[in-house]
Amino acid sequence: xxxxxxxxxxxxxxxxxxxxxxxxxxxxYIFINGSMNLGKKIYLELNSENAAVARRMFSLLKEVFEVExxxxxxxxxxxxxxxxxxxxxxxxxxxxxxxxSIGLIKEGIEGLMLNENINQxxxxxxxxxxxxxxxxxxxxxxxxxxxxxxxxxxITEYKSKGRDLVRIMDFFxxxxxxxxxxxxxxVYIKGSEEISTFLNVIGAHKALLDFENVRVLKGMxxxxxxxxxxxxxNLQKTVVASLRQxxxxxxxxxxxxxxxxPPDLKEIAIKRVNYPEKTLKELGEELNPPLGKSGVNHxxxxxxxxxxxxxxxx
Ligand SMILES: [Zn+2]
Numbered sequence: 001x002x003x004x005x006x007x008x009x010x011x012x013x014x015x016x017x018x019x020x021x022x023x024x025x026x027x028x029y030i031f032i033n034g035s036m037n038l039g040k041k042i043y044l045e046l047n048s049e050n051a052a053v054a055r056r057m058f059s060l061l062k063e064v065f066e067v068e069x070x071x072x073x074x075x076x077x078x079x080x081x082x083x084x085x086x087x088x089x090x091x092x093x094x095x096x097x098x099x100x101s102i103g104l105i106k107e108g109i110e111g112l113m114l115n116e117n118i119n120q121x122x123x124x125x126x127x128x129x130x131x132x133x134x135x136x137x138x139x140x141x142x143x144x145x146x147x148x149x150x151x152x153x154x155i156t157e158y159k160s161k162g163r164d165l166v167r168i169m170d171f172f173x174x175x176x177x178x179x180x181x182x183x184x185x186x187v188y189i190k191g192s193e194e195i196s197t198f199l200n201v202i203g204a205h206k207a208l209l210d211f212e213n214v215r216v217l218k219g220m221x222x223x224x225x226x227x228x229x230x231x232x233x234n235l236q237k238t239v240v241a242s243l244r245q246x247x248x249x250x251x252x253x254x255x256x257x258x259x260x261x262p263p264d265l266k267e268i269a270i271k272r273v274n275y276p277e278k279t280l281k282e283l284g285e286e287l288n289p290p291l292g293k294s295g296v297n298h299x300x301x302x303x304x305x306x307x308x309x310x311x312x313x314x
Pocket of ligand 1: 018019020021022024125126127128129131
């Protein structure tokens with residue numbers, strides 16, 4: 001299972017009825033993925049390696065602009081089996097109408113110019129901001145399987161476009177970052193909570209549930225690991241203390257002999273040497289009659305003082 005692919009295919013099935021949102025989603029796709037050919041033949045091209053995504057854009061173009069794109073399927077490279085679906089729109093008038101409508105073209109001194117920023121009108125409503133992010137994710141988004149790490153990103157060619165995306169993500173409190181890469185800029189989200197919110201914002205509810213399941217499982221695993229680590233640390237503390245006690249007993253044994261100790265100290269000294277891994281409480285249970293932790297501690301301290309005295313005399 002690939003989270004990126006599944007989440008994309010899920011959102012391509014979302015029904016959108018409002019014109020403003022249809023335009024915002026398609027606009028985002030063209031904004032990030034669209035390329036223009038201004039040669040002898042003018043055309044606008046959108047591409048995707050995902051058939052469901054290409055289908056979605058094809059029907060958005062038809063629904064919003066009554067434009068029927070040509071579809072060309074080609075093999076990515078001879079080695080790779082991936083197919084790339086190209087949607088091509090030809091005709092100057094058609095293209096201008098689309099680009100103007102989603103604010104990707106503006107009047108410049110020398111005529112019409114491509115706009116490298118999002119037209120704010122297109123994303124004025126919150127519903128459209130969501131749709132825009134959905135379109136951007138479909139255009140060039142991906143996410144790492146949450147089992148591995150928490151990372152979601154959208155690649156853009158230009159920094160200005162990356163900044164625009166960051167601004168929209170900020171609106172939803174997604175704490176995005178922007179970073180330069182060799183093939184452009186990536187806008188990324190690292191926090192698990194924020195990725196969860198992003199999936200919710202773009203309407204990928206099934207992906208959101210799957211993501212949350214992994215997150216909960218991971219959280220539980222971390223908790224267990226923490227407990228294990230904690231127990232190991234406690235065990236180490238016991239062992240270190242115990243080794244020191246055994247050392248003290250050894251000093252006493254060499255100086256005066258364990259058998260010459262008073263009975264209560266002799267008993268605990270022998271038990272300590274025989275059971276170095278036991279805690280004071282467990283050691284007390286070995287005594288006859290059993291003794292509580294503080295009682296054991298009291299005797300151990302006595303041995304400690306005795307060993308200290310001997311060390312001083314030596
Ligand atoms: Zn809308």
